[in-house]
Amino acid sequence: MNDPVKDDAVHFDPAIDTEDDDINAYIDGESRSIYNFREDESDFYRVGEGLTADIVELISREKNDPEWMREFRLRSLDLYHKIRVPEWGPPIDGLNMDNIVTYVRPNTTMKGTWDEVPEEIRSAFDKLGIPQAEHEFLAGVGAQYDSELVYHNLQESVAAQGVVYTDIESSLTGKYADMVKEYFMKLVPPTDHKFAALHGAVWSGGSFVYVPKGVKVEVPLQSYFRLNAKGAGQFEHTLIIVDEGADLHFIEGCSAPKWNVANLHAGCVELYVKKNARLRYSTIENWSKNMYNLNTKRALVEEGGRMEWVSGSFGSHVSYLYPTTILKGRNAACEYTGITFAGKGQDLDTGCRMVHIGEDTSTLVTTKSISKDGGIGTFRSSIEVMPTAVNSRSSVDCSSLMLDDISRSDTIPAMEVRTDNCNIGHEAKIGRISDESVFYLMSRGISEEEARAMIVSGFADPVSKELPLEYAAEMNNLIKLEMEGSIS
Amino acid sequence: MSAALLQIRNLSVSVEGNEILHDISLDVHKGETHVLMGPNGAGKSTIGNTLMGNPQYHVISGSILFDGQELNGLSPDKRAKAGMFMSFQNPIEVPGLSLESFIRNAIRQQTGKPIRIFQFKKRLEDTMRLLNMDPAYADRDLNVGFSGGEKKKAEILQMLMLDPKLCILDETDSGLDVDAVHTVSNGIKEYQKNSEGALMIITHNAKILESLKVDRTHVIVRGHLVADGGPELIEKISEHGFEEYIAEAADINE
Numbered sequence: 072m073n074d075p076v077k078d079d080a081v082h083f084d085p086a087i088d089t090e091d092d093d094i095n096a097y098i099d100g101e102s103r104s105i106y107n108f109r110e111d112e113s114d115f116y117r118v119g120e121g122l123t124a125d126i127v128e129l130i131s132r133e134k135n136d137p138e139w140m141r142e143f144r145l146r147s148l149d150l151y152h153k154i155r156v157p158e159w160g161p162p163i164d165g166l167n168m169d170n171i172v173t174y175v176r177p178n179t180t181m182k183g184t185w186d187e188v189p190e191e192i193r194s195a196f197d198k199l200g201i202p203q204a205e206h207e208f209l210a211g212v213g214a215q216y217d218s219e220l221v222y223h224n225l226q227e228s229v230a231a232q233g234v235v236y237t238d239i240e241s242s243l244t245g246k247y248a249d250m251v252k253e254y255f256m257k258l259v260p261p262t263d264h265k266f267a268a269l270h271g272a273v274w275s276g277g278s279f280v281y282v283p284k285g286v287k288v289e290v291p292l293q294s295y296f297r298l299n300a301k302g303a304g305q306f307e308h309t310l311i312i313v314d315e316g317a318d319l320h321f322i323e324g325c326s327a328p329k330w331n332v333a334n335l336h337a338g339c340v341e342l343y344v345k346k347n348a349r350l351r352y353s354t355i356e357n358w359s360k361n362m363y364n365l366n367t368k369r370a371l372v373e374e375g376g377r378m379e380w381v382s383g384s385f386g387s388h389v390s391y392l393y394p395t396t397i398l399k400g401r402n403a404a405c406e407y408t409g410i411t412f413a414g415k416g417q418d419l420d421t422g423c424r425m426v427h428i429g430e431d432t433s434t435l436v437t438t439k440s441i442s443k444d445g446g447i448g449t450f451r452s453s454i455e456v457m458p459t460a461v462n463s464r465s466s467v468d469c470s471s472l473m474l475d476d477i478s479r480s481d482t483i484p485a486m487e488v489r490t491d492n493c494n495i496g497h498e499a500k501i502g503r504i505s506d507e508s509v510f511y512l513m514s515r516g517i518s519e520e521e522a523r524a525m526i527v528s529g530f531a532d533p534v535s536k537e538l539p540l541e542y543a544a545e546m547n548n549l550i551k552l553e554m555e556g557s558i559s
Numbered sequence: 560m561s562a563a564l565l566q567i568r569n570l571s572v573s574v575e576g577n578e579i580l581h582d583i584s585l586d587v588h589k590g591e592t593h594v595l596m597g598p599n600g601a602g603k604s605t606i607g608n609t610l611m612g613n614p615q616y617h618v619i620s621g622s623i624l625f626d627g628q629e630l631n632g633l634s635p636d637k638r639a640k641a642g643m644f645m646s647f648q649n650p651i652e653v654p655g656l657s658l659e660s661f662i663r664n665a666i667r668q669q670t671g672k673p674i675r676i677f678q679f680k681k682r683l684e685d686t687m688r689l690l691n692m693d694p695a696y697a698d699r700d701l702n703v704g705f706s707g708g709e710k711k712k713a714e715i716l717q718m719l720m721l722d723p724k725l726c727i728l729d730e731t732d733s734g735l736d737v738d739a740v741h742t743v744s745n746g747i748k749e750y751q752k753n754s755e756g757a758l759m760i761i762t763h764n765a766k767i768l769e770s771l772k773v774d775r776t777h778v779i780v781r782g783h784l785v786a787d788g789g790p791e792l793i794e795k796i797s798e799h800g801f802e803e804y805i806a807e808a809a810d811i812n813e
Contacts, residue, residue: 506614511651514611515665515717516639525664529655529700 106357108198109328110191110299115217116176117300121169124148127272130174134240134275139252147261147271154265161389161418161447166333166363173273175217175300181238182222192216199326201295204541209322210290211236215307217300218275229288235281236292239308242279251279254310258341258369258397266337266365266391270306274339277307282317282348291320291353291539296338298327298362304335311341313348320351322542326386329359333388336362342370344378346400351379353538355546358386360416365391374400374429381537382409384421385549393451395424398432398460410439410534410546413446413478414553422451422483427460427493434464439531440471442478443553453485454495461492470500472530474523524554562627564589564757565610565725570621572602572609578619579605581782587725592751592758592772594793597779598801603761604648606779607727610759611645612638626724640669642724642756646714646731652702658713659683659697662720669721686719689749691742708739715746726750727759732767740767747771765797780808 116133118126127148131141156163179189185202196202196214205212211225213236220238229236235247242251261271278294298305305327313319327334336358344350350370358364364387370378380394396405405425413419425434440448454465471480482499504526512522528535528550535543563586572580579602587593597603609616610623612635623630630638653661662683667674687694690712702710711731718726728747732740744767750756751772760768768790776792778785778801785804786792 505651508651508653510611510613510635511647512653512661513635514639514645514647515661515721516636516669517665518636518668519634521664521668522636525656525661526653529653532655532700 106199106326107328107359108195110195112175112177112191112217112300114178115300116178117172117303118174120172120302122148122151122171122173122269122273126173130273130275133174133176135244137243137248140243143256144272147268150261151265151268151272154262154268156265157391160391160420161449163363163365163389165388166335170302170332171335172300172303173306174275175303176219177216177221179221181220183224185222188222192221195297195299196222196295199295199297199324201293204293208290208539208541209293210288211292213238213278213292213294215276215294215296215305217298217303217305220276220278223278225292232286232288233283234286234288235279237279239274239277239279239310242310247279247281250281250312251310254312254341254343255308256339256341258343258371259339259367263367267339267367270308270337270339270367273304274306274308276305277309277338278311280311280319280321282313282319284314285316286314287318288320291322293322293324295324297325298334298336301330302332302334304337307338309338309340311350311352312343313345313350315346315348317345318349320353322539323352323354324357325354326357327359327362330361332361334359334362336364336366336387338366340366340368340394342368342378344370344372344376344403346373347375348373349377349379351381353381353542355383355538355542355549356385356387356392357549360386360388360414362387363389365389368392368394370394370396370405372396372398372400372403372405375402376400377403378405380405380407380409380423381534382407382421383534383538383546383549384409384411384419385553386417387419388417390419390421392421393424393453395426396434397426397428398434398463399428401429402431403429404432405434407434407436408438408534408537410531411441411448411450412550412553413440413442413448415444415446418447418449420449420451422449422453424453425455425465427454427456427463427465430459430461430463432460432463434466436465436467436469437533438469439534440469440480441474441527441530442471442480443474445477447479447481449481449483451483451485454487454497456488456490456493456495458489461490463490463493465493465495467497469498470502470530472527473501473503474527520554524551527554563587564626566622566624568622568624570609570623571619572605573617573619574605574615579782580609583621583779583784585777585784585787587757587759587775589724589757590755591774592760594768594773594776595759595761595779596763596776596793596796596801598763598805601779602782603763603779604729605782607645607729607759607761610638610727611635611643636668639723643727644718644721644723644725645727645729646711646718648730648733650702650705650710650714652700654700654703656701657698658701658716661701662717665717665721683720686716689719690716690746692716707734708736711735711739711743712746715743719746719750722754722756724756725759726756727761729761730763731760732762732764743767744770765793768793778804780804783808783811785811
């Protein structure tokens with residue numbers, strides 16, 4: 072088989088090397104050291120670089136896919152080659168798929184206790200505080216290292232409620248195999264866009280959660296995705312089904328060490344919120360600045376259901392991230408609260424999309440965007456109100472803070488309203504830190520750097536307030552790291 | 560007499576290239592309360608902002624010695640650490656930063672020591688009570704949605720919590736109703752009573768001064784210091800206004 076990546080219509084521009092000076096220039100002097108540690112993985116299994124049917128077949132064999140999944144992967148690969156690279160967003164020509172390793176398997180299988188996880192991998196999660204967080208305030212944890220889950224555990228009491236929390240791979244053959252087949256990539260089909268197709272072809276790892284009818288999970292579950300391998304991609308799939316009247320808070324964390332070549336994250340999150348159910352999905356993505364984060368997240372909310380997104384986008388070189396919520400049932404509601412911090416060398420295109428279908432549906436969007444040191448933050452929102460969505464309400468409030476004159480902040484709101492009987496509002500503010508504010512705080516003995524960090528943290532407060540305490544502290548810490556050395 | 564806490568010598572100041580203050584000299588000693596009066600636009604607030612180190616105000620010439628240290632060239636936070644405080648005429652709103660955590664941060668930065676939370680909270684509550692402030696304001700975003708009176712009370716609250724050596728009160732009484740003036744004035748008395756610090760009260764209204772002990776009064780008109788005196792000067796101005804001094808300042812300018 073010849074290499075289809077070379078097909079002119081669809082390939083990434085090979086003229087641009089990933090060992091790009093741009094990347095090397097800005098990762099130097101970067102100060103996110105607490106996330107920036109690399110573990111040796113010379114004994115890990117890696118497939119070759121690039122993307123061919125052979126590689127996809129290899130991944131499928133490695134994972135013992137059911138036949139339908141093998142076919143699904145190959146169909147997705149075909150679509151990947153046919154669909155064009157998006158041309159409306161930040162440039163991604165520094166990403167060359169010929170150089171990306173799509174599958175890296177750690178030298179272990181998935182374990183149910185941390186003691187069984189190999190030392191060098193466990194130490195990475197220790198540094199990230201995952202076992203401690205699990206011990207203190209989580210009902211279950213999944214930990215993925217490169218392409219595979221290395222740890223998965225759910226508290227017995229929660230499992231006894233009938234809650235299922237496992238890796239996607241085992242869900243494909245177990246008791247819930249039919250359910251997974253019914254829902255997998257139905258909300259985000261591989262036809263959706265190029266990277267959804269890529270995901271369909273090479274997905275690996277991720278979590279499957281099922282919360283049965285009426286079950287309220289009192290403490291959050293968390294999956295953490297760590298991409299350690301140089302020049303690799305991470306394509307985890309998260310599938311969550313919260314059945315009628317059930318309630319869940321799911322937390323997703325991501326990080327990676329920095330490398331001087333491009334890494335890729337093209338995960339996919341599909342969330343099904345059934346009648347009168349509630350799902351809160353909180354994320355702090357904290358990628359290193361050589362990462363292309365082309366992630367797709369989507370939720371489908373039935374009658375009376377409630378979807379809550381809390382989303383923090385930190386790090387990455389380029390991000391395309393627009394969680395979408397389809398409010399299908401009557402009285403469905405969605406709240407989206409997000410923050411994006413674009414620093415030096417970063418072009419972060421984030422936002423959200425709301426599709427109102429049912430009557431009396433309501434959405435509330437609050438976003439904060441911060442740009443600094445030449446960073447570009449673009450907020451895109453799309454509010455679509457279908458003719459059936461009478462009496463729906465939507466309110467979008469986005470504010471941006473630019474910390475200097477060389478940074479950029481854009482707001483691109485779109486609205487498509489097809490009924491007269493609805494109430495839609497949009498508010499956008501772009502501001503800077505005023506000299507008076509800095510002087511005011513300094514006049515109380517606070518240094519200029521600290522004063523600016525306090526103002527930025529205050530600006531981010533509506534988002535951190537939505538996070539559990541420990542994660543709010545992590546987010547504030549990330550803001551502080553980003554603010555370090557911001558005084559010329 | 561011991562050296563003055565604050566020694567201003569031949570100070571001239573410009574804002575956006577316009578000279579606002581001309582050749583000002585004055586001394587404030589420890590424990591003294593000074594009043595700086597003058598009509599609107601005379602340059603009173605310029606003195607306060609210059610002392611505090613507002614970067615929009617440029618010292619053309621002269622010196623400011625505070626507790627033996629030259630302030631010219633020092634950033635506002637260093638001046639605060641040296642013991643200077645200014646109650647702002649228009650306190651700034653900072654969304655997402657609570658009044659309490661702001662004060663706690665300020666104390667920690669000024670002292671460089673960790674704070675004993677329980678003691679701090681108790682002191683904050685007591686001080687808020689003294690100022691007739693609803694304790695719920697401690698958790699509210701700094702000055703956001705505060706009424707004019709609440710903003711000024713929050714300034715006096717910060718002053719009492721930080722316990723500085725010199726407090727500049729820039730038009731703290733402006734825009735306040737009678738009750739609020741009374742409350743703010745009680746806060747100032749508390750500072751006079753319990754602290755060895757000094758006060759520089761900038762105002763164009765004698766109301767706030769009625770129940771306060773005042774040591775010295777300065778009159779400033781068109782950027783010139785045109786009169787110095789004791790508390791009796793306040794009464795004189797209350798009766799006759801600034802007209803006499805305006806004429807005097809006009810002479811100087813010519």
